[in-house]
Amino acid sequence: MISVLVDHIRRYVSLDEREVALLAEYIEVVDVKKKAFLLKEGEVCKANYFVIKGCCRSYFTTEKDTEHVHLFAIENWWITDYGSLERKTPSMYYIQTLEPCTLGVLNRDKQDELFAAIPQLERYFRCVLETALAAAHMRIKYIYSQTGHERYNHFSTLFPEFVQRIPQYMLASYLGFTPEFLSKIRAGKIS
Amino acid sequence: MISVLVDHIRRYVSLDEREVALLAEYIEVVDVKKKAFLLKEGEVCKANYFVIKGCCRSYFTTEKDTEHVHLFAIENWWITDYGSLERKTPSMYYIQTLEPCTLGVLNRDKQDELFAAIPQLERYFRCVLETALAAAHMRIKYIYSQTGHERYNHFSTLFPEFVQRIPQYMLASYLGFTPEFLSKIRAGKIS
DNA sequence: CGCGACGTTGATTTGCCTCAACGATTGTGG
DNA sequence: CCACAATCGTTGAGGCAAATCAACGTCGCG
Secondary structure: OHHHHHHHHHOOOOOOHHHHHHHHHHOEEEEEOOOOEEEOOOOEOOEEEEEEEOOEEEEEEOOOOOEEEEEEEOOOOEEOOHHHHHHOOEOOOEEEEOOOEEEEEEEHHHHHHHHHHOOHHHHHHHHHHHHHHHHHHHHHHHHHHOOHHHHHHHHHHHOHHHHHHOOHHHHHHHHOOOHHHHHHHHOOOOO | OHHHHHHHHHOOOOOOHHHHHHHHHHOEEEEEOOOOEEEOOOOEOOEEEEEEEOOEEEEEEOOOOOEEEEEEEOOOOEEOOHHHHHHOOEOOOEEEEOOOEEEEEEEHHHHHHHHHHOOHHHHHHHHHHHHHHHHHHHHHHHHHHOOHHHHHHHHHHHOHHHHHHOOHHHHHHHHOOOHHHHHHHHOOOOO
16 A cells, blocks of 8 residues: 555655665554544644545634634645644644545654655655645635635536535535535525 | 855754855845846746845736735745746746845756755755745634634734835735725724 | 825625524434 | 434525725825
């Protein structure tokens, strides 16, 4: 299963056989059941998680106990709280599996050693982060320039299979409105 | 002036004298007048810009010709469009100076060579990107969980000097509401 | 000086939320 | 394997935060 991750890394940098073996040694592959928590609010994030199979979400809550979905991660995405991971500060986020998952786990306390052994990984994660940052900026762009209705149309044409895969109330939260409103959009009751 | 950048890099990785000299060779330091464009919509972004002195913004426009401020960069921040820079695709953003600026310019076509010469820079930019990503995620968190009024209070207590430094209509745009609304908040006419 | 950019204020409109009530579906313990 | 609860989605009525539109004051600059 680690080969899925190796393939992903090789999209950005080259790895020889010795390095692949090292990776397999440092990255733990685990199966996790549905609705398990990889991180909870207040904890220090301990690892970066690569989704080999399944789907996760990151979310936070407000005083009023409303959940706000921050981002989703499906196959071939990394998910973590970089702020908490790097500064070892308590996180404001939850990270939770939405399906039974197979994950590649890179523990923070093994990370420096692994990067020293395979220096190309610095570049790989730089590329991963560039992509994630561009995605976050796109997200902000759409929040600022489109109505809820437009964001739903845009998202569901871009990722039709994803809309099937996750509960609607999480999609609504991710897009920045209420489940009731999403329901009305789908029923064609909005403009 | 390049010493400002060297100091910033040394917060994350170490550089010997030879490497500092190399940096000075690869990073061009330029003075740019107020309201100059470093990038325009439709262009491919050619460089990553480090703000040594001054202030820049990145923004985009919608069909209706309304500007939306995406982010600001002041001293010790890098600003670019990573999506456009790395994939060499046309950008959706403008990047513009708001004050007379001194900038460190890392041209994309020199970047690979520089990274090969000073491999620690891969790690440095990984750290810079982690910080930028955490900031973008915080931004999304506040957009989703706070009202406009709350975002203004939060921002102006966190960065009081910054509120003085930039036009109000840009701050309003950055915070996700209209200049009229900001004016009413400041006049105490909102709740 | 005069024009354009910027900020202010008030009246009106609207996108979306809140609340509440009710089907449908899922899942779990007896 | 069924019964019942909990979770999830739908629908409608009413309300509010913030947008839009329009008009006017002010400042800086060519």
